[in-house]
Amino acid sequence: MNNGRRVAEGGALLALYSILLFITIYVPLLSIVTFFFLPVPFILFAIKQKLSWSMGYLFIASLLSILIGTILSVPLTLLMGATGIAIGYCLKKDKPMATAFISAVLVFLGGAIIIYAASVLITNVNYIEMALNMLKQSVENPVNIMGSLEQAQTEKIKTRMNDFIDMFYTLLPSLFVLMSVMMVLVIFLAAHPIVKRFSHKTLKWPHFRDLRLPKSLLWYYLITMLLALFVNTDKNSFVYMAITNLFFILQFFILLQGYSLIFYIAHVKSWAKAIPVLIVVFSLLLPIPIIITAVRFLGIIDLGFPFRETIKKKE
Structure with missing residues (x-):
């Protein structure tokens, strides 16, 4: 591909990114949707161009984002652009879909942590810690009002709430990881039809x-x-903190494997497609720990034993 065509395609994709970024910054409701499409121009560019060109494209997009928004929009461009380039590069090199996904998650996670750390360093304010402290203070008032009724019960409720907040703070690293996984998953879903339409690659899982x-x-x-x-x-x-976060992440993946087994059983048994979906929804929404425990147990069985092969043979 000659340089003129590269520049033309890059200009068109920059225009597309500018429109998406403008909507994301200035149109509140629609921004919820366009936010996840921001990496798409970078994915399309990285699929066809060298990595060095993609990095140059990211640099120009960062400068352009200052004109569209403010200097504060540059971190958003760097985060979404780097994630898009990681996905596009993996697609260009025909890497497995799992590799592309993990690479994008690591880039997104690293970028999010760097952006947050930089904001704390510049403003000297730990926003998460401040929010948790405010949450603890907000818990005190209702609990103290209840104190006039029964002191022992009030202290018990207060302890549980504070333990929950402390556990949330302990699990922050895991929550950052899960947030990155979910964000990249939605980006993949948003980018799939566009990448399929305008390139010879696909993001289909x-x-x-x-x-x-x-x-x-x-x-x-x-x-x-x-x-x-x-x-x-x-x-x-x-x-x-390390053991707690590792255990939390592993529990998440075991749970994911359990849900996968439920969908597999539903497929083999020819259940209605809504049944496994309803099982997932109710198990997550209903405050009944035994349901989640049962799903996690299915995940353990699926990993440790040839359970799927046994089900398939019986059919």
Whole structure:
């Protein structure tokens, strides 16, 4: 491809990105949708061009974002642009879809952490910690009002709420990871039809029912669970935070494997498509821990035993 065509395509994609960025900044409701399409121009450009050209494209887009918005819009462009380039580069090199997804998650996660750390460094304000402290203070007033009724019950409620807030703070690293996973997943879904239409690549995922995570994940889960049970550490220590976050992430993936097995069983048994969806929705919305535990148990069985093959043979 000659340089003139590269410049022409780059200009068209820059125009597309400018429109998306303008809507994202200035149109509140529509911005919820356009936000997830911001990486698309970078994906399309990275699929066809060299990595060096893609980085130059990101640099120009960052300068352009200052004209469209303010200097504060540059981090958004860098974050979404780098994520898009990571996806496009993996597609260009025909990497497996899992590799493209993991690469995008790592880039998005790293970018989000850098942006947040920079904002804390510049403003000298830890916004998450400040929000949690405000939440703790907001809990105090209603609980204190209840104190006139029954002091013991009030203290119990206050302790539970404070423990929940403390656990939320402990799990912040895991929540950052899960946030990145969900954001990149939506970006993939948004970009798929456009990438398919305007390039020879595709972002189509295999069926969720065919998800098979590595069996080694089960060993990591069991080892971490044993560490969580038998390693006594201070709740403010790094070891406690590391074990808690690792266990939380592994539980999430085990749960994901359990849901995949439910969809597989529904497919083999020819259930109505709405049934596994309803199972997922109700298990997540209903405050009944035993349901989530049962799904997680299915995930353990699916990883540890040839359960799917047994079901398929019976059919």
